[in-house]
Amino acid sequence: MTSTSDLTTRTAELLTAMGADASFAAATPDGAGLVTSSPITGGTLGYLQPSADPSTVVDDAVAAFRTWSTVPAPVRGGVVRELGELLREHKDALGELVSIEAGKIVSEGRGEVQEMIDICDFGVGLSRQLYGNTIATERPGHRMMEQWHPLGVVAVITAFNFPVAVWSWNTVLALVAGDTVVWKPSEKTPLTAVAVQAIFEQAADRAGVDPKIAQLIIGERDAGEALVDDPRVALVSATGSTRMGREVAPRVAQRFGRVLLELGGNNAAIVSPTADLDLTVRGIVFSAAGTAGQRCTSLRRVIAHESIVDTLVDRLSSAYATLPIGSPLETTTLVGPLIDEAAYDGYVSALEQAARDGGKVVAGGERVAEELGGYYVQPAIVVMPGQTEIVKHETFAPIIYLMSYSDLDEAIALHNDVPQGLSSSIFTTDLREAERFLSAAGSDCGIANVNIGPSGAEIGGAFGGEKETGGGRESGSDAWKSYMRRSTNTVNYSSELPLAQGVEFL
Incomplete structure (x- = not known):
């Protein structure tokens, strides 16, 4: 069994291997440090001291922008x-650190780093493709x-669940666009x-450019x-809850800044x-x-045709019963811990x-592996009598609500x-x-898939959604336009x- 002490030691080794400061491990709590922990054991890894005043960091970003914005895009x-x-070079080490700090299984931790590599490849090509239009004129x-x-300066605020990939989606495009970036990561994954x-x-x-x-x-x-409130920050790209977005958007709008919001999802699968x-x-x-x-x-709702719903429930329940739940560092694990209590x-x-709404849990629903110290749960399937308010609410945990439909119009209406x-x-x-x-007339979402689930987007397409998801687009396609101004x-x-x-006239 892995202990918190073992994780602290391993984290320091990984940080050192990647050229980062690992002094957090030896720090002691003095009331001023940011606690770092691992959901694997729920224990404290160490403490990080807060960075310099954000205003000073933005000063540096503004200064760096003056030069960086004049560098030709292919050179950027x-x-x-x-x-x-x-x-x-560091894919395995960074992927393992993602597993330790965010609780992702090994393949998902490495997969997140691969996503960073993919967007870098995309960005290199993009640096020669920032095309404008020639427009017919009547004169x-x-x-x-x-x-x-x-x-200008782009602020990137990220969430714990994709602690490194979302930074790369934004930062690679922003740098190619000629912007400078200030990153505020989640307190849960610093x-x-x-x-x-x-x-x-x-x-x-290596590239001979200003690291600032x-x-x-x-x-x-x-x-x-x-x-969010600094008028020198031209764009705030924020990933998090809808509640967070409701606070960020009006504050940035008040100073006429731009926002790129990636907020809540309540994703469904219709099963024909x-x-x-x-x-x-x-x-x-x-x-x-x-x-x-x-x-x-993550998939939250399954809307299955009434002719196959019982069969689907049985098959899903059987599959859930075989899911290995435990430490994400074990290669056989498929479901790791929740991030925290x-x-x-x-x-x-x-x-x-x-x-209370009449739902029936047919699989999962319990806490397991308590001896590990973290919060591990059995993914749950709940058969619901309809789409109640709890079904319309995003719960960031492995719960799917399963409902039935009789015709496609009804299914799409439920879906939306x-x-x-x-x-x-x-x-x-x-x-x-x-x-x-x-x-x-179908899905009202920013992403719509056929014969694959809603989870697992590639970097080539623009990523984002509508309604309370915020309307932002990151990563591929023409998402780069969010990081530039048009003349x-x-x-x-x-x-x-x-x-x-x-x-x-005259």
Whole structure:
């Protein structure tokens, strides 16, 4: 059995291997340090001292932007290339640290680092593709076009569940765009941030650029609030709860800044009577139980056709009974711990409310492996009589609510009848059903999948959702435009001065 002491020692080794300061392990609590812990045992790993005043860090970011914004974009891509190479070198070490601090199983920890590598590859190519448009003009002897320019300082505020990948989605695009970045990670996962910052600074050194183009702030909530309220921060990209988004958005809007919000998800899978149930069960189990249900894209609701719902419940219950639950550092484990006691309390509270609403737990629902010290639970399946308020609420834990439907219109209505709009899926072999689900009359989410679950996005597509999910888009496609400002240019190369719309003046 792994002890907290063992984890502290191993964490220090990993940080040292990645070139980061591991002095946290020897620190003692003095009331000023940020507690670092591991959900594997629930124990304290050590203490980190808060970073410098956020205003001072933003000062440095503003100064660095003046130079960085003038560097040609393909040259800016060089630091991203170096970052990707260093992440390849440290993939196993950083992935293990993600497992220790966030509780992800080994393959998911490494997978998160691979996602960082993938976005670096994307960013290098993007650095030569920041295209604008040439636009037809009504005036003879004129040319009209668009250019994209660096935006400014970007604040990146990340959540515990993807402690490093979300930083990379934002930072790689921002750096290629010519922006500078200030990162405020979750208080629950600061050590992975320390490691990533050390790796980035090595990349900056290799590329011969100012490391202050991407900086890190370690601190509590007030550090993030300082970035939200600082008028020099052009864009706040914040990942977290809908409650957090409701606070961030109006504060940034009040100073006319930009926001990119990635908030709550309450993701569903519609299971058609034509679905391949072997594939469906595998897709549901990963989406619902993977990361212990702590992804914003985790599956929360299953809406199954009444003709196959009983069979699906039986098959899912059987699959859940075989899930290995335990330390995420064991290679055989598929479900690791919840992040902390508050997450466990939310799990218990949701199941109690579902029972009061007439729901029946048919699999899971209990705390297990208490001897490990962390909060490990059995992923739960709850058959519900309908979509009650608890079903419409996102609980960050491995619970799926299962309901039945009689026709596709009813299923889509149920699917869309929640405040969140992140990710969605349908399992069907009927082409018409699939296309209907993907149409404007189907899923109202930012991500809609067919025959895969809602969890597990690739970096090539823009990631984000609608409604209370916040409307932001990160990662691939044209998400880079969020990190730049658009300039429409008109050039008169004639000796005349015709005015638009036929206006005559002088």
